[in-house]
Amino acid sequence: MPSAQELADRVESGDLRLYELQDHADPKTAAEARRLLLKEETDADLDTVADFSFPAERADPNIENMIGAAQIPMGVAGPVPVDGSAADDDFYVPLATTEGALVASVNRGMAAIRDAGGANAEVLKYGITRAPVFSVADVKEAADVVEWVEDNEDQIEEVANATDPHIEYQEVTPYVVGDNVYLRLHYDTGDAMGMNMVTIASRSVAELIEDETPASLVAVSGNLCNDKKPAAINAVEGRGYTVAADVFLPSDVVEDRFGTTAEAIAEVNTRKNLVGSAKAGALGFNAHVANILGAAFLALGQDEAHVVDGSNAITSVEARDDGLYASVTFSSLPVGTVGGGTGLPTQSEALDVLGLAGGGDPVGTNGDALAEVIASAGLAGELSLLGALAGRHLASAHEEHGR
CATH class of the missing domain: 3.90.770.10 (3-hydroxy-3-methylglutaryl-coenzyme A Reductase; Chain A, domain 2)
Known part of the structure; x- marks a missing residue:
């Protein structure tokens, strides 16, 4: 296995990209190589950033281009x-x-x-939400899509629940704005906060709606969910x-x-x-x-x-x-x-x-x-x-x- 310095040199020369280091070394060595590169490029001292106690591979699901850890009292x-x-x-x-x-x-x-x-x-x-947004031709078509959704919640529930054994579909609230249809889908995700779970479930629901109605998915999140932004809908609902x-x-x-x-x-x-x-x-x-x-x-x-x-x-x-x-x-x-x-x-x-x-x-x-x-x-x-x-x-x- 190449050393951290050799890997850092390859990134500096353009032979490798930062994110490719993980393919050529274990997570700890890859992190060290990135620190060496940063020291060369910025003259920063990263000794404290490098001094972390957990195995670097434990952070694989949580971070990309890892260089170490930020220690907060x-x-x-x-x-x-x-x-x-x-x-x-x-x-x-x-x-x-x-x-x-x-x-x-x-x-x-x-x-x-x-x-x-x-x-x-x-x-x-309790209920975590995801709200896909669909485009339609006009408000009449939007009304037809909403009618189909309200008449076929059993199908929506079946498709959503099939995506994860720990997810439970709760309900859907449709919103129409001109030629936009938003479906605010609600789920129970057990002990998980569940954003990834509901995104995957909502994508499957969106595919069902595209198959069964004239609606075309624009984005799996249409900001009516609404997460990580101040929103009155969350205060009310x-x-x-x-x-x-x-x-x-x-x-x-x-x-x-x-x-x-x-x-x-x-x-x-x-x-x-x-x-x-x-x-x-x-x-x-x-x-x-x-x-x-x-x-x-x-x-x-x-x-x-x-x-x-x-x-x-x-x-x-x-x-x-x-x-x-x-x-x-x-x-x-x-x-x-x-x-x-x-x-x-x-x-x-x-x-x-x-x-x-x-x-x-x-x-x-x-x-x-x-x-x-x-x-x-x-x-x-x-x-x-x-x-x-x-x-x-x-x-x-x-x-x-x-x-």
């Missing part, structure tokens, strides 16, 4: 008691981030939830997990943990998260759930781009006679415990901390539990930031932690 917050339909335990939540004070903030929110006896969490709805977490904090817990009152926190939430977000035309009416999602996604092997749709959440806070009620409802949280980055060693270990690595028994229960835990962590993060703002100690907290 990982902390843990908790424990947070969660009383959910799937998650019913005390959980330590791994969070990977470069933002100082974030883990400390979430930890403080979890401490308040713990003092209050724990958070409730429930998956309210949901995508992935629609999941909520809530807690009631007695007045003494609010005072002890946040140094403020229930009324002050409720006012901040109303004026900031609700009125301020509405004036800004925001889709998410929350303080910073993307912070918690981003850190949890990186630690737990989720697709980080789904922080965009995952942060489509509403935080609701109400001052009551004897304390504070708070909830966070996530309308479109696409997460899973199998597939994607969940099989990488670091992320698998982090899922083990939650006790949620791999598939659930029965299927789907680990994915449900992960959604409920992340929602509870998001609730903790919201409580902590709102408390810091109401108590006017957000800046001092960052100063204290040296950020």
